[in-house]
Amino acid sequence: MEVAIVLSRHNSRKEARMLISAAKTLGERKISLWYFSNSIEGMNKLPVDDIIWMPISEDFLPYQLLPALKERYDEFSPDVLIFADDYTGNNLAVELSYYINGTYIKGVTDIKKLFSGYLFAKRVYGLHLESQREYNSPPYLLSIAKDSFEEIRGDGLPNIKKIKNTTFKASRNRKFIIHKKEKDRDLADFEVVLIGGRGIGSKNNAKSLVYLAKLMGAGVGATRPAIYNGWFDLSCLVGASGKSVSPKLCMVFGASGCMPLLLGIKKSQKIIAVNIDPYAPIFDNCDVGLVDDCNKVIKSLIERFESCGSNRSELVHKDFKVK
Ligand SMILES: Cc1cc2nc3c(=O)[nH]c(=O)nc-3n(C[C@H](O)[C@H](O)[C@H](O)COP(=O)(O)OP(=O)(O)OC[C@H]3O[C@@H](n4cnc5c(N)ncnc54)[C@H](O)[C@@H]3O)c2cc1C
Structure with a gap:
């Protein structure tokens, strides 16, 4: 090798x-x-x-x-x-x-x-x-x-x-730079932001989160470990070293809720968190908490959004229990 x-x-x-x-x-x-x-x-x-x-x-x-x-x-x-x-x-x-x-x-x-x-x-x-x-x-x-x-x-x-004919300019061929549309529109402009943490677990699961965001018309953010694992683009970083968001709804999937991340989401009007660990600090800093596998929740939300087409009223809160 x-x-x-x-x-x-x-x-x-x-x-x-x-x-x-x-x-x-x-x-x-x-x-x-x-x-x-x-x-x-x-x-x-x-x-x-x-x-x-x-x-x-x-x-x-x-x-x-x-x-x-x-x-x-x-x-x-x-x-x-x-x-x-x-x-x-x-x-x-x-x-x-x-x-x-x-x-x-x-x-x-x-x-x-x-x-x-x-x-x-x-x-x-x-x-x-x-x-x-x-x-x-x-x-x-x-x-x-x-x-x-x-x-x-x-x-x-x-x-x-x-290498004589090296390909340099990426501007016409940026297909491997993901979330291009989301990148063009600033994350801070979205009314709903979905954030993926390390608990997302894989790039495929990250793609499901991006797909769910597309269905919901939401922006995609991520924690530092999720980005360092290569699951999300660097531009998705939310927190002390990344972007701050203040959407109407911020949904946090599989992130523990460390201080650097909280600094980036604390201005959100409502925070919904999904984590398998009932003692995760994110549950002390959210409005609605769900103790569950975040990938299962993402999958069921995708099914709900796909099945309801354009009739999307009252979709999200039916799926969540208030703490
Ligand atoms: C100077 C400095 C600046 C930093 N800046 C930032 C920053 O801007 N943004 C940032 O995000 N971090 C930043 N960090 C890193 C930060 O301290 C944390 O390490 C990071 O936020 C943790 O990310 P995480 O919650 O995704 O990972 P972890 O802390 O590892 O948490 C993963 C969580 O996923 C849960 N989980 C696992 N599997 C599942 C599942 N299947 N379903 C549901 N939940 C699951 C676990 O219970 C756990 O709570 C910074 C650190 C330093 C030192």
């Missing part, structure tokens, strides 16, 4: 050497550098097996690199892609992760190879704690926290392949 390190001309050789060290901890595998830059100077003797060089002359936004990145992914299908923990790296990782149904982990500080998978560590809660978690469903898209790994020493003689 191959591991790909994705870098652009904004990254230094020092950073590249650090990311190669991180890639080496994944075990014996072929390491490729996928490099977006007008010049390969400085990177051509790095100790990797291959360099896929995609010349780009103008300055760029991360999304403009996505088509080329996707092409390379379709060609080589590495099970791990490593990015720098910077604006371009994290944006590329989260967007590609959505497209390839991968697991995106931001700011990885340590990697351990296990018998069946990997242990990835990262800092959480304002960098005060380190969390370690076992993962066993690739592909993984990791952004590596700065200075987490020693820079690898020495040079190499990589095979360099220059």
